[in-house]
Amino acid sequence: MSVRAITIGLLLGLGISAAAYFNDFVIGQLPLVTHLLPATVVGFLLALVLVVNPLARWLGVVRPLSTAEVAVMAALGLSACSFPDTGFFRGALTNTAMPAYLHPGKARWQSQEVLSYVPGGSSRMGEGHVQDWPGLARGLATAGAEAPQSVLGRLWAELSAQQRHTLEELAAEGRADAGVRQSLVRALNQLLEQESLHTAEDAGELDLPPPARALLERRRGGESLNGRVRLALNRRLLVASLPGVVLPPPTGEGVLLMGGYRDPVVVESLMYGSDSREAMGLTGLPWAAWWPVLRLWGGLALLLGAATFCLALIVHPQWSRSELLPYPIARLINDLCQRELDRLLPTVMRSRTFWWGFGLLFAFHLLNGLAVWFPDHPLPTIPRQLNFAAMGELFPTASRLIEAQGYLTPTLIFSIIAFAFFIPAKVSFSVGIAPLLFIGVAVMWLKSGMPVDNHPFGAGRGNMLRVGAYLGMALIIAYTGRQYYARVAAGVVGLTRPAATGGALPRSTVWAGRVLVLCIGGATALLATGGLHWTFAILCVLMLLLIYLVIARITAETGMFVVQPFWVPVAVFLALMGFEAIGPTTFIVLGLASTLFISDTRSLLAGFLVNAFQIVDRAKVQPARVAPWVALMIVSGFVVAGAASLYVAYHFDAFSQMDPWTRQGVPAIALDRLGWYLAETGAGSEVAQMTARGPWQQWAAMQPDWTLIGWTGLGLALLVGCAGARLHLPWWPVHPVLFLVWGTFPTIVFAVSFLLGWAIKVSVTATTGAAGYRTLMPLMWGVIAGEVAISCLWLGVGAIYYFHTGMTPPAYAVFR
Numbered sequence: 001m002s003v004r005a006i007t008i009g010l011l012l013g014l015g016i017s018a019a020a021y022f023n024d025f026v027i028g029q030l031p032l033v034t035h036l037l038p039a040t041v042v043g044f045l046l047a048l049v050l051v052v053n054p055l056a057r058w059l060g061v062v063r064p065l066s067t068a069e070v071a072v073m074a075a076l077g078l079s080a081c082s083f084p085d086t087g088f089f090r091g092a093l094t095n096t097a098m099p100a101y102l103h104p105g106k107a108r109w110q111s112q113e114v115l116s117y118v119p120g121g122s123s124r125m126g127e128g129h130v131q132d133w134p135g136l137a138r139g140l141a142t143a144g145a146e147a148p149q150s151v152l153g154r155l156w157a158e159l160s161a162q163q164r165h166t167l168e169e170l171a172a173e174g175r176a177d178a179g180v181r182q183s184l185v186r187a188l189n190q191l192l193e194q195e196s197l198h199t200a201e202d203a204g205e206l207d208l209p210p211p212a213r214a215l216l217e218r219r220r221g222g223e224s225l226n227g228r229v230r231l232a233l234n235r236r237l238l239v240a241s242l243p244g245v246v247l248p249p250p251t252g253e254g255v256l257l258m259g260g261y262r263d264p265v266v267v268e269s270l271m272y273g274s275d276s277r278e279a280m281g282l283t284g285l286p287w288a289a290w291w292p293v294l295r296l297w298g299g300l301a302l303l304l305g306a307a308t309f310c311l312a313l314i315v316h317p318q319w320s321r322s323e324l325l326p327y328p329i330a331r332l333i334n335d336l337c338q339r340e341l342d343r344l345l346p347t348v349m350r351s352r353t354f355w356w357g358f359g360l361l362f363a364f365h366l367l368n369g370l371a372v373w374f375p376d377h378p379l380p381t382i383p384r385q386l387n388f389a390a391m392g393e394l395f396p397t398a399s400r401l402i403e404a405q406g407y408l409t410p411t412l413i414f415s416i417i418a419f420a421f422f423i424p425a426k427v428s429f430s431v432g433i434a435p436l437l438f439i440g441v442a443v444m445w446l447k448s449g450m451p452v453d454n455h456p457f458g459a460g461r462g463n464m465l466r467v468g469a470y471l472g473m474a475l476i477i478a479y480t481g482r483q484y485y486a487r488v489a490a491g492v493v494g495l496t497r498p499a500a501t502g503g504a505l506p507r508s509t510v511w512a513g514r515v516l517v518l519c520i521g522g523a524t525a526l527l528a529t530g531g532l533h534w535t536f537a538i539l540c541v542l543m544l545l546l547i548y549l550v551i552a553r554i555t556a557e558t559g560m561f562v563v564q565p566f567w568v569p570v571a572v573f574l575a576l577m578g579f580e581a582i583g584p585t586t587f588i589v590l591g592l593a594s595t596l597f598i599s600d601t602r603s604l605l606a607g608f609l610v611n612a613f614q615i616v617d618r619a620k621v622q623p624a625r626v627a628p629w630v631a632l633m634i635v636s637g638f639v640v641a642g643a644a645s646l647y648v649a650y651h652f653d654a655f656s657q658m659d660p661w662t663r664q665g666v667p668a669i670a671l672d673r674l675g676w677y678l679a680e681t682g683a684g685s686e687v688a689q690m691t692a693r694g695p696w697q698q699w700a701a702m703q704p705d706w707t708l709i710g711w712t713g714l715g716l717a718l719l720v721g722c723a724g725a726r727l728h729l730p731w732w733p734v735h736p737v738l739f740l741v742w743g744t745f746p747t748i749v750f751a752v753s754f755l756l757g758w759a760i761k762v763s764v765t766a767t768t769g770a771a772g773y774r775t776l777m778p779l780m781w782g783v784i785a786g787e788v789a790i791s792c793l794w795l796g797v798g799a800i801y802y803f804h805t806g807m808t809p810p811a812y813a814v815f816r
Contacts, residue, residue, distance in 0.1 A: 001621055005069035006629055012073060013080025013633045016040055017641040020084035025654035028808035029798040030791070033085035035815065036561035036607040037329055037415065037784075041077040042336070043792030045070055046785060049337055049346050057344060070337040071619030072626060075612035079630045080637035082605035088301045088596070088638075089645040091666060093270075094655065095595055096255075096293050098667035100262040101271055106668070108675035111182065113189070117584035117674065117691070119252025119531025120292065121259040123228075123235040124189040127181055128584060128678075128691030129247040137171035139242045151197060151206070151237045158191045192234040193227060206240035228261045247692060250585040252531025254296030255592060258289055266290075270655045285646050296530045297596055298642065303523040304541070304597065305605050305634050308548050309627075310516035312609035314488055314509050315549070316623055318481040319556055320614055328419045328559025330614035332784055337619075348778050357782025358789070361414055365790040369812040373797075384412045386752075397443050401452065403435040403748050410752035413815060415787050418780035419559035420757020426726070427558050430735040432755030434742035438462075442743075454743050456566040457594070457669050459574040461711045462743045463567040467575075468715025469739040470565065473550045475716075476723050476736065488513050508624035520545070532589045533695035536573070540590060543569040544597055550740060552606035556614075558737055561815075562602050562746040568594035570670075575709060577702035579677045583690040586698065587677070591670030599666055605634070657808075715739060787814050 020032040032040055053064040065073075083089055103109055113126035130136055144156030144164070156164065166184065170176045176184070191197065208216075215225065215233045225233065232249075239248045253259070258266055266289040319325045339346040348354055364382055371379040388408050392399030399408065420428035442452045445461065453460025478485060490496060491510035520541055527537035551563045570590040573582055582590075612630060613623040648654050655663060681687050693701060722736040741747040764772045791814045798809040 001072050001625055002069055005065070005072040006076070009073035009076030010629070010633060010636070012041070012044055012077040013637050014640050016077065017080050017084045017637040018644045020641065021089065021645040021648045021654065022652070023795070023799070024085075024090065025657055026648060026652045027799055027802040028657060028811065029795055029802075030811050030813060031085060031090075032795070033081045033603045035602045036555055036563075036604070036611070037332075037788070037815075038078070038081050038603075039788045039791035039795065039814075041074060041081065042333060042785075042788045044077065045074055045333065045337060046789055046792075048073070049339070049349070053339075054344050067334075067338050068616075068619045068621050071334065071615045071621060072629075074333050074337070075616050075626055076629060076633045078608040078612045078615075079605075079633040080641075081608055082603050083301065083305070083634075083638045084641035084645065085603040086600040087305075087603050087605050088298070089641050091599060091662070092293075092297055092301070092596055093645060093649055094658065094663055095592065095667045096297065097257040097267055097270055098655075098663060099256055099671055100258065100260045100267045102664060102668055103260065103262070106671075106675070108679060109671055112675045112678040113185065114584075114588070114671050114674050114678070115256075115260040117250065118260060118588055119250045119255050119585060121249070121256060122261070123232040123249050124192065125185055125235070125246065126584070126678075126687075126691070127185055128687035129249075130181075130185070130245070131247060131688050131692055132245045133176050133181065133184075134171055134174045135245040136242060137167040139245060140167055141171055143241075151234075151241045154197050155188070155191055155238070158194065158197070159187065163187050188238075192238065193231050194234070195225065195230055197234045197237070206237060207243070208236060208240050212236040212240075228258075228263075250531050252529060252589070254292030254294075255530050255589060257293050263289070270649055272653070272656070282643060282647055285650055290646065294642065296526060298638070299526050300523055300593075301597070302635065302638055303519045303526065304544060304548075305638070306631075307516050307519035307523065307541075307545055308606045309609060309631060309634060310512040310519065311545065311549055312552065312606065312613055313512040313623065313627060314485075314516070315477075315481075315552075316610065316613045316617070317506065317509065318484045319553075319610070320617060322484065323480060325553075325556045326423050326559070327556050327611060327614045328422050329555065329561060330611040330618065331422060332419075332781065333611075333615050334618045335781055336785060348781050351778035353775070354778035354782040354785075357418075357779040358786040359782075361783050361786030362790050365787065365812070365814050366793075369790070369794055372810050372812045384414075386410050386412070397446055398439050401439055401442050402745075403439045403442065403743070406435050406748035406751045411749065412756070413750060413753045415784045415815065416560075416750050416753035417757040417760070418783040420754045421761045421776070421780045423557070423559055424735070425758055425761055426733060426735045427737055428754045428758035428761070429733065430738040431558055431560065431741060431747060432751050432758055433734075434738045434747050435751045437738065438742040441465075454566070456564075456599075457568055457571065457591075457673060459571040459705065459708055461708065463571050464575060464708045464711040465715035465718075466565060466567050466740065466743065467572055468712040468717070469719040469736075470546060470550045470567075471712070472716040472719030472723070473553065473736065473740060474546055475720065477549070477553060492517065506624060508627060527589070527593070530589055531585060532593075533586070533698075535695055535699070536586055536590065539573075540569045540593055543572060544593075547598060547601070548604060548606040551601055551604055552610045554737060554740060555607045556610050557735075560741070560746065560750065561607075562750070563604070563607070563741070564601050564744050564746055565598065565740075566744040568598045570594045575705050575712070577698070578705065580681065580686065580690050581693075581698050581701040581703060583693055583698060584674055584678060584687075585691070588670060588674050591673060595666060595670050599669070790814060 016032060023029050023032045048065055048070055056062050056064045099115070103115065109115065113122070113124055115122040116124045116126040116129065140152050140156045143150050143152030147153045148157060159167070163184070166180060170180070212233055215229060219225065235249060239246050262268060266286045320327070335348045337346055338348070343350070367379070368381050371381045386409070392404065392408050398404050445452055452462065454462030456463065487505050488509050491505055492513035520538070523541045524534055524538040527540065528534050532540070547565050551565065554560060554563050570587065573590055579587060609630070616626045617623055678687065719736045719739045722734055722739065725732045726735065764776055794812050794814070798811070801809040
């Protein structure tokens with residue numbers, strides 16, 4: 001490990017962090033990272049070993065880079081790839097800013113006042129915030145008659161005659177139907193926006209919090225308040241005037257940008273551009289408005305990243321040296337960079353079969369890419385999508401499922417075929433048949449009259465099957481390394497346990513365990529500042545880390561560079577407790593946390609880190625020596641990615657150029673669900689009751705869905721049973737990874753490619769044995785290297801085209 005390796009690696013990571021958002025949403029090219037096999041990092045390494053090292057040796061000016069140095073650069077580059085992509089900033093800006101823009105077009109959001117349940121959100125009242133409708137009516141009517149100069153009296157005076165009559169009837173009868181409640185909430189919210197409802201003298205009459213008193217003092221000085229602040233003050237005055245009748249807004253901040261307020265400078269300029277953005281430098285960005293969001297969600301991302309970093313350090317010795325997981329992505333990078341000291345090129349590149357694989361795939365994607373760039377010219381193309389759609393007529397029920405399309409119209413992904421050649425045959429076979437088995441289960445549901453409820457954000461049978469499988473995988477991980485993890489746990493608390501095998505416990509794992517505990521505590525406390533009680537916060541954090549750990553395990557065992565769990569923490573809470581027990585505010589915070597951190601895990605930090613530590617370990621560099629620099633790369637990359645993303649968003653109208661799913665689909669998921677649940681809850685008393693519940697009352701009111709919990713248990717039993725059969729039955733054909741990935745979109749896309757890789761490996765080993773397998777290995781590495789190299793070529797060509805013409809270049813997809 002040298003200074004130049006660390007310097008170049010840090011510069012590589014910072015370059016990716018700075019350029020990713022601009023490339024993805026301004027140039028409009030394929031994402032710079034996009035998955036756990038980033039072409040930018042692997043392509044950079046290829047340039048080093050194919051161009052820089054030979055030139056350095058030929059010129060004799062500098063010493064060629066060693067295998068260890070290239071490995072360190074790869075580790076640092078991979079460590080920076082998560083946050084600028086789907087790891088955080090790709091979705092964080094839109095998910096927190098777009099709800100304010102989408103709100104005017106969402107009728108259900110408006111009718112249910114969903115933003116009023118968001119901590120730090122709108123100060124308008126939702127129906128659930130009124131705890132006593134007859135009390136509200138009596139309070140207004142009495143004040144109108146006896147205290148017309150009070151807040152309630154002024155509010156009564158502003159109501160129409162029809163509205164006052166409705167309130168008088170409500171006070172007399174003691175109940176109101178849903179239409180009346182919604183009409184009154186709408187009318188009161190309109191009046192709460194008026195400046196005439198409050199005077200400076202109101203401060204002396206009511207029990208107000210200090211911020212509200214400060215606002216009234218500003219009014220005493222003649223200052224006019226803007227609409228958002230005026231609404232917040234009037235809401236506080238109403239709550240203070242009718243304590244226990246009207247609830248205050250939920251506490252917390254930073255959940256949405258400006259609480260979902262559509263500020264013309266901060267929010268609308270993201271979508272439509274700002275006239276002043278040319279003069280707005282990096283320091284001129286609205287950091288004050290973004291700070292609560294960055295403090296809450298950005299701080300949580302960093303703490304989860306630090307926890308992931310610690311988990312990767314802890315599991316690495318067990319997975320790499322005791323369980324001997326294959327780490328296909330790490331193996332690819334190591335083999336591409338491994339060279340003998342007296343040789344010009346890496347060992348694998350001295351094989352002619354490597355260059356056959358490299359050249360064929362490079363030429364394949366070059367030809368097809370040219371056809372995309374020049375559609376008006378009759379250039380030949382080689383299709384890689386097969387079409388067996390006619391076979392769907394033989395299976396009419398199954399063909400209706402999206403999982404069937406992976407087999408009926410598959411797209412060949414050659415890097416997956418090559419990866420499948422290097423992993424155990426049972427793993428590739430299991431991933432290949434996973435959608436087929438899920439089709440069988442889904443057809444059973446359809447035949448029984450049950451829908452295929454496999455929405456990743458909901459609590460359905462398909463989701464809960466995978467929840468159980470993830471829990472089962474965590475148990476298998478813990479059981480397999482129980483002696484090692486027990487030693488780590490003992491070291492964390494200052495105890496020692498004798499080592500049965502494996503020698504002394506690395507000190508880095510002990511300190512990683514201690515920092516992990518601190519990160520979990522810090523993440524819990526931070527979520528609590530966003531309006532989530534610590535009991536929900538800690539469970540949410542642990543579920544997020546569970547997902548990260550299992551996805552890291554999947555990529556270490558299979559080489560899948562796109563893994564998605566298709567379940568989220570909020571869905572587990574819904575199955576365990578029910579929406580009525582959770583309540584709208586807890587639901588929306590859990591929902592937004594799920595959306596921000598789980599909705600897309602293609603570039604999950606955990607997957608990058610386990611591969612990074614394996615790369616340096618295989619290059620004879622201790623992971624503990626690289627770990628401080630990896631930590632520095634994670635933090636500095638986060639800062640650079642955040643600044644670059646905000647700068648690009650405000651200066652280049654990036655939001656308007658995004659695809660509809662990123663811009664409007666994902667940001668609306670949690671709020672859409674909240675609006676639906678509120679509309680379906682029923683009577684107003686139920687909405688009010690669940691809104692007012694404290695955290696311990698929420699747990700006491702839990703109503704588990706035992707059917708869904710049963711499906712969770714089935715998923716756990718399937719995975720644990722499969723793992724046990726694999727350990728005790730040598731002939732057992734299926735790997736437990738099947739139950740982790742079935743029913744997920746990446747597996748649908750990759751299934752046929754995994755099956756082809758499995759078939760090639762089985763055929764080669766059955767006919768030619770180990771010798772034939774070793775002969776074909778360079779060809780497979782060449783296939784992957786060729787796809788990576790051509791991806792970098794098209795990224796470079798697209799960037800040159802954009803900067804030369806100012807127009808969005810065509811985008812050619814190599815890995816899909």
